[in-house]
Amino acid sequence: MKSTLHPLTTSTGRQPLRRSLIATAVTLALTSGGLMAAETTLEQMVIIGTSEEAKRLPGSGAVVDSEQLKTEVTTDINQVMKTVPGVYIREEEGDGLRPNIGIRGATGARSGKITLMEDGVLIAPGPYANPAAYYFPTTMRMSSIEVLKGAPLLRYGPQTTGGVVNMISTPIREENGGSASIGVGSHDTSDVHLHYGGRSGQWGWLVETAERNSGGFKSIDRSNRDSGHHISDYVAKLGWESATGPKQSALLKLQRSEETSNKSYLGLTDDDFDADPNRRYGLSSIDQMVNDHTGVSLSYSRALSDSTTASATLYHNEFARNWFKLFGGGSFVDDANTGDANAQGILDGSVDVAGLDYKNNNREYESRGVELNFDIDMGLHRLAVGGRLHEDEMDRFQPVDTYDQVNGSLVFQSTKAPTGSNNRLEEADATSLWITDDWQVNEALNVNLALRYEDVESKRVQYADVARTTVDKTVSNSSDEWLPGASLTYDVTPSWQLLAGVHKGFSPLGGGAKENQEPETSTNWELGGRYNTGKLFFETIGFYSDFSNKTENCSVGTPCSDGSTSGSFVNGEAVIAGLEAQLGTEFNAGSFTVPVNLAYTHTKAEISADNSVSGQQKGDRLKDVPENIFSARVGLEHPNGWNNYAVAKYIDETCVEVGCNNSSAPRQETESLFVVDYISRYQLQKNTELFLKVENVFDEQKIVSRAPDGARPNKPFSVMAGVKFDF
Numbered sequence: 047m048k049s050t051l052h053p054l055t056t057s058t059g060r061q062p063l064r065r066s067l068i069a070t071a072v073t074l075a076l077t078s079g080g081l082m083a084a085e086t087t088l089e090q091m092v093i094i095g096t097s098e099e100a101k102r103l104p105g106s107g108a109v110v111d112s113e114q115l116k117t118e119v120t121t122d123i124n125q126v127m128k129t130v131p132g133v134y135i136r137e138e139e140g141d142g143l144r145p146n147i148g149i150r151g152a153t154g155a156r157s158g159k160i161t162l163m164e165d166g167v168l169i170a171p172g173p174y175a176n177p178a179a180y181y182f183p184t185t186m187r188m189s190s191i192e193v194l195k196g197a198p199l200l201r202y203g204p205q206t207t208g209g210v211v212n213m214i215s216t217p218i219r220e221e222n223g224g225s226a227s228i229g230v231g232s233h234d235t236s237d238v239h240l241h242y243g244g245r246s247g248q249w250g251w252l253v254e255t256a257e258r259n260s261g262g263f264k265s266i267d268r269s270n271r272d273s274g275h276h277i278s279d280y281v282a283k284l285g286w287e288s289a290t291g292p293k294q295s296a297l298l299k300l301q302r303s304e305e306t307s308n309k310s311y312l313g314l315t316d317d318d319f320d321a322d323p324n325r326r327y328g329l330s331s332i333d334q335m336v337n338d339h340t341g342v343s344l345s346y347s348r349a350l351s352d353s354t355t356a357s358a359t360l361y362h363n364e365f366a367r368n369w370f371k372l373f374g375g376g377s378f379v380d381d382a383n384t385g386d387a388n389a390q391g392i393l394d395g396s397v398d399v400a401g402l403d404y405k406n407n408n409r410e411y412e413s414r415g416v417e418l419n420f421d422i423d424m425g426l427h428r429l430a431v432g433g434r435l436h437e438d439e440m441d442r443f444q445p446v447d448t449y450d451q452v453n454g455s456l457v458f459q460s461t462k463a464p465t466g467s468n469n470r471l472e473e474a475d476a477t478s479l480w481i482t483d484d485w486q487v488n489e490a491l492n493v494n495l496a497l498r499y500e501d502v503e504s505k506r507v508q509y510a511d512v513a514r515t516t517v518d519k520t521v522s523n524s525s526d527e528w529l530p531g532a533s534l535t536y537d538v539t540p541s542w543q544l545l546a547g548v549h550k551g552f553s554p555l556g557g558g559a560k561e562n563q564e565p566e567t568s569t570n571w572e573l574g575g576r577y578n579t580g581k582l583f584f585e586t587i588g589f590y591s592d593f594s595n596k597t598e599n600c601s602v603g604t605p606c607s608d609g610s611t612s613g614s615f616v617n618g619e620a621v622i623a624g625l626e627a628q629l630g631t632e633f634n635a636g637s638f639t640v641p642v643n644l645a646y647t648h649t650k651a652e653i654s655a656d657n658s659v660s661g662q663q664k665g666d667r668l669k670d671v672p673e674n675i676f677s678a679r680v681g682l683e684h685p686n687g688w689n690n691y692a693v694a695k696y697i698d699e700t701c702v703e704v705g706c707n708n709s710s711a712p713r714q715e716t717e718s719l720f721v722v723d724y725i726s727r728y729q730l731q732k733n734t735e736l737f738l739k740v741e742n743v744f745d746e747q748k749i750v751s752r753a754p755d756g757a758r759p760n761k762p763f764s765v766m767a768g769v770k771f772d773f
Contacts, residue, residue, distance in 0.1 A: 091166025091345065091359070093202060093212045094192045101578055104484070104494035104533045105196030105547055106132070106587050106626070107209075112189045117681075117691060118725055119229065119739045119766065121237055121258065123147075123185045125723070128695045129677040130193050131626035131645040132209070132589070136670050136700065136716075137750040138603075139309045140263060140761040143275060145182055146604070146670065150195060151551060151568055151591030151622040152208025153651075153670045155604035156180070159553055161202050161210040165299065167343050169213075171365045171411035172438040174204055174474035174502055175557035178601055181339050181365045181411075183213055184279040184303065186227075186239045186256040190214040195589075196572050197531035197549035200496035201430060201482050206529055207551030207568050207591065215299075216241050218250040218285055229737070229768030233274065234261030237766070243283070250285040262308065263762055267328035268395055268454050275307035293349040301341040308334050311603065312375040313756025315382045315393070316713065316749075323747045323759035328395045329372055332404065332449075332456060337367035353423045362414040369407040373446065373602075376755030383713060395454035402456070404447045405468070407602070413438035428484040439473035440557065463512045466519070470508040472557025477501040490537040496549065498529040502565070504557045523559035527552050527567065543576045551591065555614045556599055563614060566597040574626075586627040592654075596620035596668070605754055607660065607669070607704045617704065618657035620668060624649035635682075643679040653704065666705030672698035687729025696720045702752045717748035719760060734771040740764070 094100050097109040108130045120126045122142030124135045134148035136155075148154030156178035162170045170177045194202070195209040202210045222244030229237045236259045243252030255278070262273030280302045287295040310326065310333035318325060340363070347357040381389035391397030419432030446462040479499040486492050503524045510518040531549025538544060553566035574587030596617040600606035606615035625648045632641040651671035653662045676696040683689040699715045701707070706714035724740040745763035752758070 091212075092192065092214060093163075093166065093194055093210060100192075101576065101583055101585070102535065102543070103194075103196075103198065104492050104535045104545065105194065105198040106545070106572060106574070106585075107192065107194040107196070107198075108628075109193075110191040114679075115185075115188060115190070116770075117689075117727065118693060118723070119737055119768075121186050122761075123182065123191075125693075125695070125741075126185070126191065127193075127211075128675070128697070129643070129645055129679060129693070131628050131647050131675075132195055132587075132624075133193065133647075134649075134671055134675065134700075135697065136753075137760055138758060139307075140759065141260065141275065142185065143182070143277075143305070143307060143309065144180060144603075147179075147211065148670060149193070149209030149211075150207070150589050150624070150649075151570060151593070152205060152553070153598075153668060155599065155670060156601065157182070157211075158599045158604075159205055160208055161199070161205040163202070163210065163212040164341075165215055165343070166212060167341075167359060167361045167363075168413065168415070168436070169341075169363065170413075171363075172413060172440050172472070172474065172557070174436065174476050174554050175438050175472045175504055176411065176440045177205070177554075177556065178599060178603070180367055180369075181337065183215075184256045184258070184277060185213075186237060186258065187216055187241075187254060187279060187281065188213045189216050196570075197496055197533035197547040198482070198494055200498040200529055200531045200549055201480055203478055203480075203498060203529075203552070204476065204500055204502070205553050206498065206549070207553055207566070207570060215281065216252065216254055218252045218283055219244050221245070223773060225770065225772045227768065227770040229739075229766045231739075231766030231768075232764040233263045234272070235259065235274075235764070235766060237768075241281075248286055248289050250283075250287075252281070252283040254281040255279065263764070264324045264326045266326040266331050269328060269331035271308055271331055273308050273310075273326060275305065275309070277303065277305045277307075279303040294347065296344070296346045299341070299343045299345075302339070304338045306334065306336050309369075310371055311755045312372055313379060313752065313758045315379055315390070316757055317383075318393075319749060319757040319759070323749075323757075324762060327375075327393045328454060329375055329378075329393065329402065329451065329456075333369075333371040335367065335369040335371075337365065337369075339363070339365045350420075355421045357419050357421070359417045360415075361417075363412070365411040367407070367409055370404060370447075371407065372755075373403040373405040379756035392451065395451065398450070398452055400450045400459075402449045402451060403462075404449055406445045406447070408442070408444050410441045411438065426486050430480070430482045432480055434476075434478040436476045436478070437473070439471065442468065442470050442472070444468035465510050465512075466508050469510075469512070469514070469518075470506055472504070472506045474502060474504040474554070474557055476503075476554075491534065492536075493532065493534045494547075496529075496531040498531075499526070500529065500552055500554070501526040502554045504555070504559055506558050521558065521560050523555060523561055523563060525554065525565045527565065533572075541577055541579050543578070544574075545576065545587070546573045547571070553597065555597060558600075559614050563616065564595050566593065566595050568593040568596075581631060583630045584628070586625065588625050589623065591622040593617075593620040593622070596653075603754055607662070615660070617653060617660055617662060617668075619655040620652065621654040622649065622651040622668070622671065624651075637684060639681075639683040641679075641681040641683070643677075645675075645677045647675045649673060649675075662704055663708065665708065667701045667707045669701040669704050669706070672700045674698045687735075689727045691725045691727075693723045693725070694720070695722075713752060713757075716750055716752060719746065719748045719750060721746055721760065730769075733773065734769065736769055737767070739766045741766075 136146035152159035158177040224242030241254035258277040260274035264273035310330035312330040415436035533547025551568035651668040
């Protein structure tokens with residue numbers, strides 16, 4: 047296997063003007079500041095705050111707080127996001143390494159249609175040019191996860207249709223100390239999370255690591271290689287805040303992670319899945335992902351007056367990956383599903399085959415930018431005014447290794463040099479501006495007004511030779527959009543609140559977009575009500591997204607509806623509408639406290655007008671959007687420190703291709719899934735807690751994905767036991 051990463055080549059045609067703008071913005075950032083509309087000292091940039099604040103948003107949202115993350119021993123972002131209403135999950139490899147998260151009108155392929163942030167900083171490898179989340183922060187080291195929907199999300203971007211996910215990393219402690227969580231379990235799994243830090247005078251600091259190891263739950267035919275992963279993630283923070291004079295603070299954050307995971311795109315035929323969902327064909331035995339991520343951010347905040355705060359963040363992220371894997375293996379699966387004995391023999395290893403292509407899916411990404419913001423408190427009006435200059439790029443250099451299968455073994459033959467789509471550069475330059483007004487009209491009525499501007503220029507250059515002296519093809523695209531929005535809450539009584547909102551959604555097309563393609567835009571509505579007495583919280587919200595131009599981002603992992611594996615595909619007009627509901631309460635049962643949290647989402651997502659270009663028709667269901675999702679979290683807590691919890695999650699079947707409801711072709715849907723997890727925690731001493739987690743208690747495995755190359759299962763019955771202690 048060849049896994050050498052091609053060095054990033056400087057992209058051509060970069061605008062000198064933008065470079066000078068970046069330099070000017072950096073100067074402004076260091077002298078005055080500007081980022082998030084949030085009150086912080088040495089800490090992360092939150093967009094909502096606490097779970098209680100989420101219950102009064104002039105829009106809709108949720109906060110998965112540190113208590114839930116700790117209680118449920120969360121290592122897989124997919125599982126915790128299933129408990130948030132309005133969020134769609136398509137699992138892939140069972141461990142949550144490459145999540146597919148969708149929110150309301152934003153479908154979930156590679157999480158490329160939602161805005162992903164860590165501590166307020168864009169974290170997708172190429173948020174504009176290549177937003178597909180092949181990198182995702184390690185969930186173990188997060189202290190909370192925020193999900194923001196509705197018109198207030200216009201404060202953030204670039205994806206403004208469905209929602210924002212902001213992951214809040216471990217905070218700097220108020221006093222010197224640390225914490226360690228160590229767990230071991232099924233499939234040779236071990237998870238370790240350590241952090242230590244504190245404060246001294248005006249300074250604060252933190253060092254942290256998360257180490258994840260697993261042998262994987264799949265068994266590979268005729269191979270000694272496991273199907274697991276190894277991840278090392280390191281973070282260091284250094285903060286400062288003023289002791290005298292104007293209130294000031296600064297925070298430097300450094301992050302580095304490395305991953306090796308023996309994961310594949312090759313799934314199973316339906317018959318083989320039914321016989322053993324945890325099998326992997328020997329054709330995928332040499333498939334492996336190797337990647338590393340480096341992130342640096344520097345934020346600064348300064349009070350300019352009693353009513354005005356300026357803040358700034360500079361950020362730079364680099365991500366390099368080589369996912370070496372079989373290319374085109376889905377054709378064998380498709381043929382075997384139709385009864386082709388030769389294709390089945392190739393999958394089983396009993397039939398020799400020549401000319402198998404294993405592509406070095408080798409890419410390097412870089413993103414950088416500066417955000418400036420001014421928060422102005424005018425009493426009844428609280429304004430946020432700011433902007434962001436951002437650049438991102440991807441260097442794709444993908445040689446293809448050819449193997450033959452001989453007597454069930456893979457024999458290397460040759461390497462093909464990358465040309466065309468395998469040898470290309472993509473880039474995007476973006477300017478974003480925003481102004482929001484949180485207006486307390488009177489004691490009962492709060493109005494939130496927002497206006498965002500996005501100006502995006504993208505470009506792709508494909509080369510015909512390894513030296514990149516001959517250009518094979520060039521495409522470019524530019525778009526600019528004004529995105530207005532308004533939302534409100536009205537307190538009918540101290541317990542009852544109404545909310546409503548409307549905003550324009552936007553999704554950039556990516557670096558492969560052609561000149562005449564328009565970005566995805568939509569009009570998004572929400573209307574609902576809340577009831578909150580402290581002990582009981584209930585919320586129900588209807589949402590409606592009307593797309594004038596629904597688009598898909600194409601990749602090998604998530605092919606578009608026309609089969610394309612790069613660029614964009616336009617579906618045309620579409621409507622996604624639904625209802626979210628959640629309930630939270632707790633009651634006493636003898637000496638026990640019983641917390642209960644329920645969440646439900648119903649969605650109807652379909653093409654709303656015939657499209658002669660795409661061939662899609664009115665009424666065709668969109669892919670990756672389940673009709674019904676439900677979760678229930680129930681606890682049994684006792685004063686002696688022994689607490690038990692059950693988490694149940696249900697998700698409907700989903701379309702694999704647009705229009706599966708109007709197609710007679712087989713295997714066009716995933717299967718519905720119901721899974722129950724059990725967690726038990728015992729407070730052994732003041733600073734020491736034991737935990738036991740059983741995932742998928744009833745060992746229920748279904749086809750949760752068919753993309754791109756066959757049927758894939760969720761994680762089977764698994765057990766983990768461990769200890770957490772503070773020091």
